[in-house]
Amino acid sequence: MKHRTFFWFILPSLSAMVLFIALPIVSVLIQSVFVAPSQVLVTTQSCGPFGCTETTTVDAAATAKAAEAHPLGRFNGLGTYLDRAHLATAEVAQAWHDSPTLGAFVRALMTLPFYSALAFTLTYTFAVTPVALLLGLAVALAVNALPRAIRGPTIFVSLLPMIVTPLIGSLILFWMIDARGIIGATLQWLLNDPGLSLKASPALTWLTLILYGIWQQAPFAFIVFYAGLQTVPHETLEAAMVDGASRWERVRYVVVPHLAPLIVFVALIELMDNFRVFEPIVGFSAEASATSLSYAIYSDLSGEVPRFGSAAATSILTVIGVAILLAPVLVRTWRDFNRKVV
């Protein structure tokens, strides 16, 4: 294709990408390096149904006037990125200096909001992604071996976790795992521990969220792998059978290599999906024990006083996190691409 033709061909999608992806990211980046203008505070008296009190209020007119010259607020450079709510460089240095052991340092790190959110986000991503992939593959192989008549209904049922809205799904499970809910009460009975609560301890909350994540993510892997299984060449499988390969060997040496590109694709999508885990934390009311980067952004934006700069900085850090996470896969794809050209 000529360069000129290629340019005209790609122009519509390129402009859409600039408009809907690049520009918003630039806008978020700009917001993240500014903080709100200094507020002009005045001491006043406020009176209401419960009497009068001395209080402080913002002089809205004076604040607006002072901010006129700088509509974006005060330039703060990387200040927001380095503050306690984000990378917390000063606090981390202090903790490093004060901690006698590595364990103490990690504990100190976990009291900082960004690092505790990052810890859960990474644990969730790396626990859910491989297990969901394996489970999806196992279900796909099992469904593929079923007689044709019952395949349709089985596929439909297997896809249900993906059809249920994540927030609703987690909310339903939240009530089921309650100490008085069907799962919670059954677990208490099975383990003979009337005090058992899946919601009380951080460890069990993490486990619940991860299990929920696997339940929710596996159907996507399943449906893609199932589609892939329909394209496995029969000749190769039959040849393997003639050579005396067991079912496991056929899967290991024929099916999986055939599905490899799909596995990379699903892994990529699920890594990205899991890195922005959010709904289950809200649904399971798990914010006491587990927060994620997305949850941190939500909590900045939904407070009584929304904090756009702080949310913007966390967003940029999330983008960087996703880029780092996907780098190995992208580098590999790039190498494959170059090899093909040569």
Add this chain to the structure above:
Amino acid sequence: MTFWKISALAAAAVLAGSAAYAGCGLKSGKVAFLGNDFPAVQDVVAGAKTCAGDGVTVSANLNKDYQKLQVAALTANPAQYSATHVTTSSIVPLLSAGLLRPLDDLVAKYGKDLEPQQLIKIDGHVMAVAFMANTQHLFYRKDILAKVGMEPPKTYEDVLKVAAAVKAKGIMPYPFALNTKAGWNLAEEFVNMYLGEGGSFFKPGSAEPSINNPAGVKTLTMLKDLVAYSNPDYLTYDSNATQALWESGNLALATLWGSRGGSILDGKGAAPGVVENTVLAGAPTVGGGKIPATTLWWDGFAIAKNVSEADAEASFVTMVHAISPENILPHSADAVWLVKGYKPTPASAGVIATLQEGSAKSYPLYPYMGLMHTALGDTLPKFFQGQQTAEQTLADAEAAYTTAAKAKGFLK
């Protein structure tokens, strides 16, 4: 002119006449109200809608997340809503951004039926009109108290004693609850208890935090002693959860919002024996203090600044009509109304008892209080999970607040 034309005209005239009557004396105007969604607000909106007709339109968006829409909706010019629901805390961001219209002239012109205590005055100007009061207070079960042979508690120390007795007798494993869901609810319990301990959140005359002190430590210790009598799930308990626990008969004592009293006493969804034994009492004191460990809240309405003078006037008249005694008093059971002639009902006994105490404090009206509340909500769970000491937690809360306050321009 044919007969049918005459009758059509006559009918139109009759309709127009009744519409003018229904318009609360208004000729025209667009009233759009944004508010929270609970029965008392629905009563107010129903009253406002009686003003619609003949050029006056009244619409309402009642939404649990109204607070998140408020600032953006009123910043627009013209504002998306002409009138908005405000509370002790949700008025603050609107005041800080200068989005509310001072109401002095309208009160002078149309406010003769309003009680002086309904007027929310900031720096001498009326900025909002309150219509109801709310607070958290004690609910107890008189049958359970009789079983353990104890008096109704007046202090949180008494609450601990009663809870211990109920547990020791094996009546209930977890006899007490309060709204301790990590985040806003848990922070609100801290605010209540801390004010009961006589603490203040900021250094006088500044936005510098001052919660890492003996009162703060005592507050956290008391809260932790209390939740020892709560189900281990307590960090997920919001108002809906605690109401359900109460109605299921699993609690002997609880600190709940007064506004839940009506729906608890209506008997819907309650286990047998719960409703008739539920008593609503004033908020307990703590640590030998005299101030009830709770905060007083009002709910009211305010008028947007960015609307035309005619719409502002129509909105004010409509809202004043909506909260007038004749509209509100038939709904006495739904809230503690701050209107002339309101008579307390069993559902409001706890709020009234707390108000009569006289010394209970209003929720602090500082522009940076919201940031303090969020910081507390984010950091306190670590203490309750036993990962940090009270002092560490309070130091963390101060640090989180300071970071936020600097970014919002309240601190240098």
